[in-house]
Amino acid sequence: MSLGGELLVGAVILVGLLGIVFPVLPGGLLVLGAIGVWAAIVGGWAWAIFGVAAALILLGEVVKYVVAGRSLKSAGIPNVTIAVGGVLGIVGFFVIPVIGLFIGFVLGAMLAELIRTRSMGAAWRGTVSASKAALITMGIELFAALLATAVWLVGAGIW
Known part of the structure; x- marks a missing residue:
């Protein structure tokens, strides 16, 4: 693959990593997709690299849900x-771009816990x-x- 192609794959991977930290894009899938495109173009041994990357991302997805x-x-x-936190986080993202996701999640979780517990202290502990x-x-997926x-x-010989 040409240097320009490798840089493009690296840029898409970087966008995927940022998508994990700022949950706007499906970051892990974007990283895996970029490595998959790279493997398809390079061929041969590159598919082994893709397989290891896919296993790591799949393992991360399983571990994050279990933890x-x-x-x-x-x-x-x-x-x-x-x-409820997730839904209000998505709404918040469109109301206040990027940071609204976090604000909406906290407000949604607080609201759901307040309705459930009927206590501000208990609701705050649940929100935390x-x-x-x-x-x-997020940390597990990013790792x-x-x-x-x-x-x-x-695998690309860059590191």
Whole structure:
């Protein structure tokens, strides 16, 4: 693959990594898709690199849901709190670009917990637990995508 092609793949991977931190795009899938396009163009051994990257990203996806589920379950937070936070986060993203996602998530989780517990203190503790779980999942997904990126960098001979 030409240097320009490798730089383009690297740019798409970077956008995917940013999409994990600022959840606007499906970051892990974008990283994997870019590595897949690279593997299709390079061919041969590059498919092994793609396979390792795909396994890392898939493992990250599984681990993030298991860890988040355990964290929420131990804090006594129901899935509906995350769902309401997610929906209001999406609405918030369009009302206040980018940061509205975080504001909307916190407000949605707080509202769901306030309705469920009828106590401001308990609702705030639930909101903090839900926010921590969301940050943990983001960190796990980012770590897996960074590992997949490192594998691609080694395979592409850039690193």
